[in-house]
Amino acid sequence: MSLDAATVRRIAKLARIRVDEAEIAILQTELNAILGYVDQLNEVDVTGIEPLSGGAQMAMRLRPDICNDGEMPEKILANAPDRAGEFFAVPKVVE
Amino acid sequence: MSLTDLTIAQAGAKLAAKEISAVELTAAHNAAVAALNPRLNAFITTTPEFALEQAKTADATIAAGKAGPLTGIPLAIKDLFCTEGVRTTAASKILEPFIPPYESTVTAQLKAAGAVFLGKANLDEFAMGSSNITSGYGPVENPWKRNGSDAKLVPGGSSGGSAAAVAARMALGATGTDTGGSIRQPASFTGLAGIKPTYGRCSRFGIIAFASSLDQAGPMARTVEDCAIMLGAMSGFDAKDSTSAERLVPDFRAAAARSVKGLRIGIPTEYRADGMSTEIAALWEKGVAWLREQGAEIVDISLPHTKYGLPVYYIVAPAEASSNLARYDGVRFGKRVDGEDLIDMYERTRAAGFGAEVKRRIMIGTYVLSHGYYDAYYLRAQKIRALMLRDFTLAFDKVDAILTPTAPSAAFGLGEKMADPVTMYLNDVFTVPASLAGVPAMSVPAGLSAEGLPLGLQIIGKHFDEETVLAVSAAIERAANFTAKPSLMAGGAN
Amino acid sequence: MGYMLEGSTGAWEIVVGLEIHAQVISKSKLFSGASATYGGAPNAHVSFVDAGFPGMLPVINQECVAQAVRTGLGLQAQINLMSRFDRKNYFYADLPNGYQISQFAHPIVGTGVVEIELQDGSIKHIGITRLHLEQDAGKSMHDQHPSKSVIDLNRAGVALMEIVSEPDIRSPEEAGAYVRKIRQILRYLGTCDGNMEEGSMRADVNVSVRKPGEAFRTRCEIKNVNSVRFVMHAVEAEAQRQISVWESGGEVVQETRLYDPARGETRSMRSKEDAHDYRYFPEPDLLPLVLDEAWMAKLKSNLPELPDEKRRRFCAQYGITFYDAGVLVADQTTADFYESVAKGRDARLAANWVSGDFFAALNRTGTSIETSPVSAAALGELLDLIGDKTINGRIAKDVFELMVETGKMPGAIVEEKGLRQVTDTGAIEAAVAAVLAANPDKVAEYKSGKDKLFGFFVGQVMKATQGKGNPALVNEIVKAQLG
Structure with a gap:
C-alpha cells in the first residue's frame, strides 16, 4: 500500500498536526518508505493467531472504590498555558 | 582514583567506610557536569544545588548508620521521568515549560534509597530515536572517539544523554528507558552495562509514555553489579501502574555474582542477519567461547520470526505513540501556539512543538490505526508479535538465556544513517525482539571495534529472570575485562 | 399493524435504537481516586490521571466493574468473564488524553432483554445489544467568557455505562417506555441515579424510517437527548423529517443531529461534520478484565428484586391486579412502602389506599414518600382500624385527611374526635325507627315498589349517626324495619 498526498493531508488532519504544502511530498516519501518496509509482514501466515495486545500476560487488578486523589485545582492548573480563573481556557468554540 | 571514576559499588563502600562524604562525591560530579556538559550536551537540565542538598541528607543518613547501597550515589535521570518541581521535557519543545507536580515511582524509589540526582539527561524526543539526534535540545556527543579521529559520534538512543553522562564520568549511573533498545543500544555505543528488565518489573507511573506496551525503565552503569544495585531500587510492584507485576524483588546484586556453570545459553541462528559485520560476528563468537569456558552449555536455537521484529515494532510503537502523544495539545500543560480557533491552535501547537521524527511516527501510527487499515497493519503486527513471544517461550524451554550482539555496528557519526528513517531504524534490529516479547535483556561491553569503539553483547532472559541475565552478563564482563575509557571524560582520558 | 406515520406515499414505519449513557454510582472515578461526586469547585475533583498529565496511568475501580455487572444481570444479559478496554481517539478540549478509554471490541456485558409495557397494556421485549464501561469527558463552557471557551474537568473520568439497544423500537411511545424502564431498573439496582436533568443519564437516539416490510434505511443519530419526553419528541420529529426527505425524492444522509426542544426539530451538527475516525485499539495501559466467578455469584445473590419480578410477586402474593x-x-x-402497609393486612385494600388517597395526598401536598406526613405505619394503623371495624370506610377518608394535615396517628385522631363506628344494634334501631317515623310518605312509596328509596333511608340513618354507623348493620336494620 502506498500513500497519496491526499491521504497524508488527511492523516495530518486526524493527528492535528499542521503540515505545510511543501512538507507533504517529503512526508509522503518518508512514510511510504516506512510502509514499504513493513510490507514484509504480509509474508507471515497469521491464520488462527490471537493478537498480543499488551506487554504483560496477566489479569487486571481492581482498585477499591476510595477517594484518595484530586482536590488540588491549583496543581492541576499550574502548568496551563492559559486559564480563566479556575478553568482551563481555549479559543472560543462556536457550536 | 578519582571520585568520578569509581563504580557505584566502590563509592558505596567508601561512603559507608566514611572515607569520602556524599557531598564530596556529589561536588566532584557537579564539577564534571559543569566541565563536560557544555560540550557533550548530556543533560537538558542540571540541578547542582538540589544534588548537594540530597548529598547532605545522604551524609546524615550514613552518619545515622542507615545507609543503603545507593545512599549518596550521584545519578543522571533520563528526562523522561517526571520529577516533582524539576522541569521535565522528554526532550521535546512541546514540554519546554513543564514542571511536574509529581514524581515518577522509579525516581521516588531511588530518592527513597538515598540517591542524588544531578540533573535530567538528554534523550531522543519522546524517546523516539537511536542516536539522540531527534532531541529538541540538541544532539548528545558520544564521549568516545574513533582512533585518531575527532569526528563527533552519536551516543546511541534514546537514552543517549544517560549513556554519555555515565561514560564520561559525569554520573556514576543513570536511569534509562527502553522501548525497542533505548537502554541497550546506547550502552553498547558507550561501553556501559544497561538492562531492560521484564515488562512490568519497574513501574511506568510518572514516566512519559512513548509506547505503553513496550516501555520499561532500567539502569545504565559502568558495571553489571552497579546495574544490579540500581535495578534493586528501581524495581517493585506499584499499584498505580496496572501493568506492574506483583512480584518480590530478588537480590539482583547477589545474582550478578552467580556462576554460569551448567547454564544453557541459546545462540539464535536468525540473528546472523544478512550483512552482519565480521567484527560483530567475531565478538559474538568470543562471547560464546567465554561462556563455554566458564562452564555454560551452548545450544543452537531458532527464533524464526526475528526478521519481523523491526517491522512489527515500527507499527506497534508508533500506533501507541500516536495516541499517547495526543495529550500534548496546548490546553493543560506545555507550550501552546495560538490559533484562530481550537483546531487551528491544536495544529499549530503540535506542528511547532514536535520535531520531525515524532511527527513522522505520529503520522504512521495514526495511519496504521485508521479505518480500513487497522487489520492490515496493527492487528497483523500484534499477531506476529504473538508469534515472536511464542518463539521465545519455545526457546526458553531449551535454554536459560540467549546471547546475541546488541547492535549491528559501533557508534556512528553525527549525520550518518540519516538518508531515510528506515536506515536509522535498523539499529534496533537485535534489541527489538526482546522488547516485543517483554523479556529482560541486557547489554554488556565486550570489546572494542577496529576503530577503538565499544561494542556490546546482549543477554536475553526469561520473563522475570533478570537474575540469570545479570549472572551471564557478569560472566561476559569478567571474561571481556573491558577497561577501555572514552576520550572525553571527567579528569581527562587515561 | 403497529404505529405508522402517514406520508404522501403511504404509511411509514419508524425504527429506533437507543444508546443510553448512564453514569455509574461510585465514590471515585473509573480510573482514578478523584471524587465522582457531582458539582464541586471547578477542576477540584480532578487527579493528574483525569487531566491526562504526562506519565499518568489508569487503574480500574472495582466498584464500577461491579455496578456494570449488576446492571448486566438486571438486564438479563450475558456477562462476559473476559472483557477489554480500548482507546477511542479524537481531539476535543474537554477530552484530556485525546482519547476516551472505552470498551469497543469486547464489552463487559453482551446481549440481554428488557420488557416494556405500553399504554394498551401490551408487553414488548426490547433486545439489549451490549453494555460497556467508559469514561466521561470534562465539560466545555462557551458562555462564561467573552472570547474563550473554558474547561472544567470535574466530570472527566467519571464512569459511564453505555447501554445499547437493538433497533427493536417502533414508536415514540416505545422509545419513552424503554428509557423509563431502563431508568427504573438502574434505580432499583442502585447503579445509576437516572437523573436526566443533571445529565447522569442521557440518550443517543438512532432513528430511521422504512416502508413496512422493507430492509432498514439510513439512520441518523440524535445526540444527548436529556429527558424521556424529548426522546419521544425527537423520534417523532426526526422520523417526520426523514419521511419528507425520502418523499421529496431526496436521500437521508447518515449523520449526527441535535434535538432542539424549543423548536421541536432536529438539526445537523455541522461543527462535527469533520469525519471522525476513532482509531480504536486495545488500551495498552490496562490488562484484560477477567471476572472472578465466585465474586460474580456473590454480586448476583445480593441483587435486589427487580421491578418485573416484584410486580409478578405482588400479583401472586397480594392478589392485586397487574395494573395496580x-x-x-x-x-x-x-414498593417498600406498599409492602409495609400491606403486610398482614387486606392487601387489596392497602393497594387501593396507597395508589389512591395516599398518592393523591402526596401530589396535593407536593411531598414524597420520604417527606410525607403519613408514614407506612400510620396508614397501616388506619387499615387496622377499618379492619377491626373501629371506623368505617367513609370515616376513614376523613381520618386520613386529618392525618395528612396533622401528621398524627389515626388511632389518636379517632379517639380525639370520637369517630368510632356505632355498632350498638339498639342505637341504630332507634335511629332507623326515627328516620322511618319522620318520613311516612317515603315509606309508603317504598312499599309500593320504589326500591331505590332504600338508599335514602340508609343515608338518613348514617347522617343521624354522624357517619359512624356500621354500614352493614344499618343496611340490615333498615331492611328489617321496612319489612
Missing part, C-alpha cells in the same frame, strides 16, 4: 402492581413497583420506595 405496576403502579406500586414504579420505584423501590413505593
